[in-house]
Amino acid sequence: MTSKTLGALIAALAVLAAGISGEAQGPIRIGASLSLTGTYAKLGRNQHEGYKLCEKDLNAKGGLLGRKIEFVVYDDQSTPATAVRLYEKLITEDKVEGVMGPYSSPVTEASVNVTEKYKKVMVAPLAATTSIFKRPPDKKRHYVFMVISPAEVYLEGLIDTAAKRGLKTVAVVNEDTLFSKAAASGAVELAKKRGMQVVFQEAYPKGNTDFSALLTKVKSLNPDVIAAATYFDDAVALTRQMRELDVNPKAYGVTVGGDLPEFYDTLKTSADFIYGATQWEHVLPYPGNTEFFEAYKKEFGHEPSYHSAAGYAGCLVYTEAVKRAASLDADRVREQLFKLEMRTVFGEYKVDQDGFQVAHKMVTFQWQEGKKVVVWPDELAQGKPRFPTPPWNQR
Amino acid sequence: MSPRPAALAALAAVTLALAVYPEFGSGYGVRSTLQVFMWIVLASSWNLISGLTGYVSFGHVAFFGAGAYTGAILIAKAGWPWGLAALAGGLGACVLALAIGYPCLRLKGPYFAIAMLGLNEVLRALVSYFEDLTGGGNGLSLPTLDATVPIYYVMGASALLVTLVTYVIITSRFGLRLMTIREDEVAAEAMGIDTARHKLYAFLLSAAGPGVAGALTARDQGYIEPISVFPLATTITMIVMVLFGGKGTVWGPVLGAVVLFVAQEIVWARYPYVHPLLFGVIIIAVVLLMPRGVLGLLQIRYRLPRTI
Amino acid sequence: MNVFVTPAMLGQVVISGILSGALYAMVALGLALIFGVMRIINVAHGPLLMLGAYATFFLYSALGINPYLTVPVSMLVLFAVGLLLERTLVFRVVDAPELSSLLLTFGISIALVNLAQLLFTSDLRSVEYLAGSWVVGPLALSKARVVAFTVASALTGLSFFFLQRTRLGKAIRATSQNREVAMVCGIDVQRIHLVTFGLSAGLAGAGGALIAVIVAIQPEMGQIWTFKSFLVIVLGGAGNYPGALLGGVLLGLIEQLASLFLTTQLSEVVAYVLLVLILLVRPQGLLGGRQT
Numbered sequence: 001m002t003s004k005t006l007g008a009l010i011a012a013l014a015v016l017a018a019g020i021s022g023e024a025q026g027p028i029r030i031g032a033s034l035s036l037t038g039t040y041a042k043l044g045r046n047q048h049e050g051y052k053l054c055e056k057d058l059n060a061k062g063g064l065l066g067r068k069i070e071f072v073v074y075d076d077q078s079t080p081a082t083a084v085r086l087y088e089k090l091i092t093e094d095k096v097e098g099v100m101g102p103y104s105s106p107v108t109e110a111s112v113n114v115t116e117k118y119k120k121v122m123v124a125p126l127a128a129t130t131s132i133f134k135r136p137p138d139k140k141r142h143y144v145f146m147v148i149s150p151a152e153v154y155l156e157g158l159i160d161t162a163a164k165r166g167l168k169t170v171a172v173v174n175e176d177t178l179f180s181k182a183a184a185s186g187a188v189e190l191a192k193k194r195g196m197q198v199v200f201q202e203a204y205p206k207g208n209t210d211f212s213a214l215l216t217k218v219k220s221l222n223p224d225v226i227a228a229a230t231y232f233d234d235a236v237a238l239t240r241q242m243r244e245l246d247v248n249p250k251a252y253g254v255t256v257g258g259d260l261p262e263f264y265d266t267l268k269t270s271a272d273f274i275y276g277a278t279q280w281e282h283v284l285p286y287p288g289n290t291e292f293f294e295a296y297k298k299e300f301g302h303e304p305s306y307h308s309a310a311g312y313a314g315c316l317v318y319t320e321a322v323k324r325a326a327s328l329d330a331d332r333v334r335e336q337l338f339k340l341e342m343r344t345v346f347g348e349y350k351v352d353q354d355g356f357q358v359a360h361k362m363v364t365f366q367w368q369e370g371k372k373v374v375v376w377p378d379e380l381a382q383g384k385p386r387f388p389t390p391p392w393n394q395r
Numbered sequence: 396m397s398p399r400p401a402a403l404a405a406l407a408a409v410t411l412a413l414a415v416y417p418e419f420g421s422g423y424g425v426r427s428t429l430q431v432f433m434w435i436v437l438a439s440s441w442n443l444i445s446g447l448t449g450y451v452s453f454g455h456v457a458f459f460g461a462g463a464y465t466g467a468i469l470i471a472k473a474g475w476p477w478g479l480a481a482l483a484g485g486l487g488a489c490v491l492a493l494a495i496g497y498p499c500l501r502l503k504g505p506y507f508a509i510a511m512l513g514l515n516e517v518l519r520a521l522v523s524y525f526e527d528l529t530g531g532g533n534g535l536s537l538p539t540l541d542a543t544v545p546i547y548y549v550m551g552a553s554a555l556l557v558t559l560v561t562y563v564i565i566t567s568r569f570g571l572r573l574m575t576i577r578e579d580e581v582a583a584e585a586m587g588i589d590t591a592r593h594k595l596y597a598f599l600l601s602a603a604g605p606g607v608a609g610a611l612t613a614r615d616q617g618y619i620e621p622i623s624v625f626p627l628a629t630t631i632t633m634i635v636m637v638l639f640g641g642k643g644t645v646w647g648p649v650l651g652a653v654v655l656f657v658a659q660e661i662v663w664a665r666y667p668y669v670h671p672l673l674f675g676v677i678i679i680a681v682v683l684l685m686p687r688g689v690l691g692l693l694q695i696r697y698r699l700p701r702t703i
Numbered sequence: 704m705n706v707f708v709t710p711a712m713l714g715q716v717v718i719s720g721i722l723s724g725a726l727y728a729m730v731a732l733g734l735a736l737i738f739g740v741m742r743i744i745n746v747a748h749g750p751l752l753m754l755g756a757y758a759t760f761f762l763y764s765a766l767g768i769n770p771y772l773t774v775p776v777s778m779l780v781l782f783a784v785g786l787l788l789e790r791t792l793v794f795r796v797v798d799a800p801e802l803s804s805l806l807l808t809f810g811i812s813i814a815l816v817n818l819a820q821l822l823f824t825s826d827l828r829s830v831e832y833l834a835g836s837w838v839v840g841p842l843a844l845s846k847a848r849v850v851a852f853t854v855a856s857a858l859t860g861l862s863f864f865f866l867q868r869t870r871l872g873k874a875i876r877a878t879s880q881n882r883e884v885a886m887v888c889g890i891d892v893q894r895i896h897l898v899t900f901g902l903s904a905g906l907a908g909a910g911g912a913l914i915a916v917i918v919a920i921q922p923e924m925g926q927i928w929t930f931k932s933f934l935v936i937v938l939g940g941a942g943n944y945p946g947a948l949l950g951g952v953l954l955g956l957i958e959q960l961a962s963l964f965l966t967t968q969l970s971e972v973v974a975y976v977l978l979v980l981i982l983l984v985r986p987q988g989l990l991g992g993r994q995t
Contacts, residue, residue: 074664244843672818
């Protein structure tokens with residue numbers, strides 16, 4: 001045959017082949033800006049791994065709307081300003097078809113302005129600040145969805161447990177940053193609602209390592225409960241100095257950082273009896289939880305943290321909504337996300353009309369001889385809290 | 396000596412291109428160019444005090460942060476339009492400069508540098524403390540507004556203005572006096588130059604630009620928090636940009652801003668995990684290998700005019 | 704929230720202030736030496752401390768020995784690092800305007816912090832060794848901090864002995880007073896610079912080793928120490944080595960007292976405001992140092 005006919009034949013075959021493979025349109029690209037370096041690096045990477053595992057699992061089950069999904073991830077260096085530019089890049093230059101949220105509340109808060117501008121749905125799995133979602137009517141946001149429980153309820157388990165056992169006075173300390181302040185003010189609200197008296201509340205600057213004066217003041221007031229809205233460094237320092245200064249509340253709880261295995265590795269027995277709050281534990285009876293835990297460990301060589309699980313679940317929630325909408329169109333997906341009620345490895349998902357998470361439950365655990373035992377809420381508890389916390393010199 | 400017509404034509408062409416860019420650039424491209432303008436404003440302003448008088452302002456980002464908060468508070472709490480708020484930001488920064496410049500400029504060398512550094516931290520801590528006004532550690536969130544393109548123009552105009560002001564100063568007697576202070580302050584005093592007054596003027600001028608840029612950036616981002624508007628890294632970056640391009644020149648800061656911004660973007664895209672490390676290495680390299688900057692070298696090699 | 708302050712509480716806080724003050728003093732002494740002798744502001748001082756902390760951590764994890772035994776090792780390692788840095792990079796900016804040294808050391812600081820992040824990851828670590836405190840009457844003395852205080856004081860004392868009584872020490876002081884005259888007297892100024900930088904790094908490393916037992920170790924931990932060392936030097940007077948001692952203890956006390964009588968959040972502001980005020984009102988420091 002002539003070269004012309006041959007060429008036409010080849011072209012026809014190529015088109016056919018492309019059609020058969022079903023990849024004619026290419027994968028669905030989902031963009032995200034994550035904190036892979038900078039202050040939030042460790043946790044941002046866990047979130048990234050959650051996204052990656054979701055991508056892998058989903059593609060193994062046939063993908064989404066008949067196509068594979070592919071995450072396009074950039075590093076925002078844990079800086080809101082950079083994340084803003086990156087979301088612009090993802091949406092306007094890379095032209096991704098969907099976006100997922102970044103790590104941390106400040107970064108999410110800044111990034112949402114971009115996704116709202118371009119009317120792109122964003123499921124933000126690691127934003128715990130209420131003010132991102134609950135806004136006055138003239139500043140309302142329409143396309144952002146929350147997955148985890150808000151900062152304000154981190155210490156709810158501690159307060160509830162204490163109140164149920166008749167404790168009366170609470171001291172609240174917190175780091176002076178967005179999340180910790182919200183957790184602290186939430187704790188104060190909850191305590192007051194339960195009829196407890198907040199005898200002390202003070203913030204300390206980020207990076208503070210010597211809490212002697214703070215704890216001296218706290219000790220003089222002898223509160224029943226100490227609720228500390230912390231990260232890791234401060235939680236460690238605070239605990240050590242509580243021991244040194246012999247501060248003995250009947251219940252003492254921390255927030256972020258208290259759930260990491262390093263917390264116990266570092267403090268050893270000083271960490272026993274401390275209550276911690278976490279959005280997720282792998283022992284919780286959620287569907288597919290154990291499989292997720294094993295698969296994650298196998299894939300990435302270390303245990304997942306709740307950030308990994310939240311990332312994973314967030315991706316599942318988004319793709320489920322896309323599936324139900326049978327389209328990537330933002331308004332249709334959004335409609336589904338408002339209606340969706342879903343139970344994943346991470347727990348419940350359901351949002352109110354502001355996209356604010358109302359179904360997910362945080363759990364409170366207590367370190368008991370090196371193990372994290374979930375003690376609250378009752379329906380998810382696996383053990384009883386060891387109460388009251390014995391004074392240091394009796395351990 | 397007036398600039399050559401070819402140079403003017405080139406400048407006009409570039410300005411025109413930048414002016415029409417938002418029409419066909421992507422959102423990301425516009426935002427990135429906006430950032431470049433911001434860096435030009437910052438670098439050139441820093442050049443006005445440190446390049447010309449030799450007084451190293453090591454906490455210059457304090458003016459950026461002050462402008463950002465002034466503008467943000469006026470927009471969020473008093474409902475001002477952002478244009479006016481930006482001007483207020485610049486003014487606020489100038490007031491701050493007056494307040495601290497007056498006592499601080501009496502300090503010599505490294506003490507001035509440390510004082511400015513301490514000042515930056517004081518401001519950051521104060522902003523965190525007065526949370527009713529500033530939102531403290533929570534940050535301040537502005538009403539949603541998509542004004543990226545108008546802000547692009549205003550920031551671009553600011554960059555142009557600061558460069559123009561630098562040119563005017565360098566070619567004027569005032570600029571000459573500043574540089575005399577840099578070379579030998581005692582001799583300058585002996586010659587009858589009121590060094591305190593001149594330094595203060597330069598300091599005020601150098602604060603206005605960052606103040607305005609801070610307010611504009613706050614509006615564009617829609618959210619600010621203390622650590623993101625008072626970071627030491629911003630001061631260092633603007634210093635390195637000026638050093639790279641050529642301290643004490645008109646176009647040095649502009650060149651440094653553009654080149655280093657682009658370089659950073661490339662490095663960061665290609666080497667996501669090591670780019671901060673590379674940034675540190677770049678700083679070391681610039682300091683050791685080219686303390687005079689590109690334009691400085693060219694000035695010597697090719698006998699370029701002082702006023703470039 | 705008004706808390707009634709009893710004498711016991713005050714005493715407790717004062718003790719805490721003095722304990723941390725000695726540590727500040729030792730670390731700041733290193734910075735003061737570099738500034739006095741080489742006229743360089745070493746912004747990388749904090750990261751050097753951080754490396755010392757990591758050195759102790761790794762030795763402790765690998766060998767399981769008493770972490771306090773690793774202090775000399777951390778010091779030696781950092782001494783070597785300091786020598787290396789001076790020999791390759793810092794010596795080039797000794798005579799340059801202070802902007803160059805500021806930027807260079809800043810660049811080194813960023814490089815060190817990020818190198819640490821890459822090599823050690825930002826996983827949070829700490830050494831748990833000496834928990835609890837010794838109780839003396841109504842006062843609780845944190846064991847770890849008392850040991851840190853003791854070792855720091857000993858090292859500072861040794862440093863002063865070295866500076867006052869040994870030839871090399873005197874040579875360092877001579878160079879710091881007047882470089883030209885020192886050269887004329889036959890002192891090898893280059894070598895002095897090298898040794899001083901190494902010594903300073905060694906002191907920073909010791910600081911890091913001692914606090915490895917107290918705080919969480921992560922790559923960014925050093926930054927705040929750089930600031931505090933500046934503060935100490937400004938308080939005590941630059942170039943005035945005993946001033947660093949006074950400045951350190953003073954800073955420790957001020958921080959704790961501010962935290963007690965105001966709030967912990969404000970104690971940060973107080974420290975920085977103090978820095979600026981002292982620079983404006985009495986730049987030569989409380990004991991009078993020397994202006995550039």
